[in-house]
Amino acid sequence: MIPTTITKVTVTPVAFVDPPLLNTVGVHQPYALRAIIQIETDGGLRGIGETYADTAHITRMEAAAEAIIGLDVFALNRIRDTIDNRIAQLTVTGGDGVAGMITTASTTDRVFSPFEVACLDIQGKALDRPVSDLLGGAVRDRVPFSAYLFYKWAGHPGAADDDWGEAIDPAGLIRQAHRMIDDYGFTAIKLKGGVFAPDEEVAAIKALHAEFPGIPLRLDPNAAWTVDTSVRVAAELDGIVEYLEDPTPGLDGMAEVAAEAKMPLATNMCVVAFDHLKPAVLKNSVSVVLSDHHYWGGLQRSRLLGGICDTFGMGLSMHSNSHLGISLAAMVHLAAATPNLTYACDTHWPWKTEDVVKPGALRFVDGAVPVPTGPGLGVEIDEAELERLNQQYLDCGIRDRDDTGYMQSIDPTFENTSPRW
Numbered sequence: 001m002i003p004t005t006i007t008k009v010t011v012t013p014v015a016f017v018d019p020p021l022l023n024t025v026g027v028h029q030p031y032a033l034r035a036i037i038q039i040e041t042d043g044g045l046r047g048i049g050e051t052y053a054d055t056a057h058i059t060r061m062e063a064a065a066e067a068i069i070g071l072d073v074f075a076l077n078r079i080r081d082t083i084d085n086r087i088a089q090l091t092v093t094g095g096d097g098v099a100g101m102i103t104t105a106s107t108t109d110r111v112f113s114p115f116e117v118a119c120l121d122i123q124g125k126a127l128d129r130p131v132s133d134l135l136g137g138a139v140r141d142r143v144p145f146s147a148y149l150f151y152k153w154a155g156h157p158g159a160a161d162d163d164w165g166e167a168i169d170p171a172g173l174i175r176q177a178h179r180m181i182d183d184y185g186f187t188a189i190k191l192k193g194g195v196f197a198p199d200e201e202v203a204a205i206k207a208l209h210a211e212f213p214g215i216p217l218r219l220d221p222n223a224a225w226t227v228d229t230s231v232r233v234a235a236e237l238d239g240i241v242e243y244l245e246d247p248t249p250g251l252d253g254m255a256e257v258a259a260e261a262k263m264p265l266a267t268n269m270c271v272v273a274f275d276h277l278k279p280a281v282l283k284n285s286v287s288v289v290l291s292d293h294h295y296w297g298g299l300q301r302s303r304l305l306g307g308i309c310d311t312f313g314m315g316l317s318m319h320s321n322s323h324l325g326i327s328l329a330a331m332v333h334l335a336a337a338t339p340n341l342t343y344a345c346d347t348h349w350p351w352k353t354e355d356v357v358k359p360g361a362l363r364f365v366d367g368a369v370p371v372p373t374g375p376g377l378g379v380e381i382d383e384a385e386l387e388r389l390n391q392q393y394l395d396c397g398i399r400d401r402d403d404t405g406y407m408q409s410i411d412p413t414f415e416n417t418s419p420r421w
């Protein structure tokens with residue numbers, strides 16, 4: 001077989017234009033950051049991965065990149081161990097890349113993930129098989145995603161309006177949902193909440209329900225509500241949402257809400273690492289885990305998570321952050337090879353207008369992405385775009401995602417409190 005020893009690894013930060021999407025910790029900055037990992041091997045095969053790009057995360061990844069030179073791309077356990085040892089020697093802190101919303105994920109899993117994806121890309125190319133085959137084989141040939149609605153301003157302050165326009169009320173959200181469904185064919189809708197008072201967001205969900213009868217809905221305030229507020233909202237939305245996502249902070253708070261709410265509770269905030277699973281199960285805190293290979297340690301460990309969810313009768317779907325095409329390809333292969341994926345996955349895809357991958361490999365058909373069947377991930381870097389988006393990173397001045405700081409630069413009275421209502 002073609003040799004697959006790692007000879008070179010590069011970490012390239014990029015910035016891509018992002019609209020002013022509102023959430024409970026603030027608002028998206030004008031650019032979202034990602035880091036692109038490229039691995040080269042002695043047999044000439046190359047693989048790619050994608051992850052967050054906060055400064056501390058980049059420092060860890062650069063150290064990891066150096067440490068794995070000379071290892072074989074099939075030796076994933078050894079690669080993870082090497083990365084674990086190497087980053088234990090560093091003193092940097094922070095850098096989760098998710099605006100402080102998910103802080104307790106495993107650092108090793110977060111750093112290992114994009115390297116694992118790049119290695120799997122190379123393994124697939126060496127074996128002439130898609131990544132989904134390396135994960136046990138696809139059980140579906142298309143992966144459904146949901147329309148991810150955000151309250152948003154018409155444009156970033158001081159800049160021209162973007163072509164989505166303003167959405168700060170039900171009418172704006174309905175316009176947004178129509179465009180997303182017309183363009184992508186989504187058959188489920190998620191609303192990012194925690195922005196306005198709960199009653200306003202309940203009214204928005206009810207308006208979406210009336211406009212799109214029969215389409216499964218979800219509301220995610222990112223732990224902006226107290227237990228009492230969450231229980232009240234759950235009663236209001238009974239029969240209307242398929243699940244309520246992270247209404248309140250922590251495993252104990254979620255367990256209290258879960259005991260009262262009729263619908264399932266989902267999370268990408270209080271169960272974000274393997275050691276959260278046992279207490280979550282014992283306390284009955286959640287019934288759906290939103291996996292995310294970027295912090296669950298890559299695709300193989302995400303399948304392990306899927307198995308644990310299956311064992312304990314928990315549902316499984318997929319969380320998203322602002323991302324590019326390499327991440328979407330990885331998410332699609334993983335979702336294809338996860339038998340117990342019980343809901344349409346999240347994606348920020350419709351919000352981006354730039355990418356580092358060549359267009360055409362990934363497309364949405366009736367709200368789902370057909371699973372690539374070629375070798376590896378099935379997406380390729382567009383070198384010119386990678387260089388341009390790296391220059392955009394160098395020029396934009398943003399080095400860490402900071403939704404709260406950006407919001408406070410616009411509204412100095414804004415406070416990031418959880419729970420807020």
Ligand SMILES: O=C([O-])[C@@H](O)[C@@H](O)[C@H](O)[C@@H](O)C(=O)[O-]
Pocket residue numbers: 021022023098099101192220222268319320321322
């Ligand atoms: O993009 C955002 O603003 C989201 O709020 C994101 O940061 C969350 O991590 C995520 O989408 C979620 O479901 O909580």
Ligand SMILES: [Mg+2]
Pocket residue numbers: 220222245246267268269319
């Ligand atoms: Mg969420």
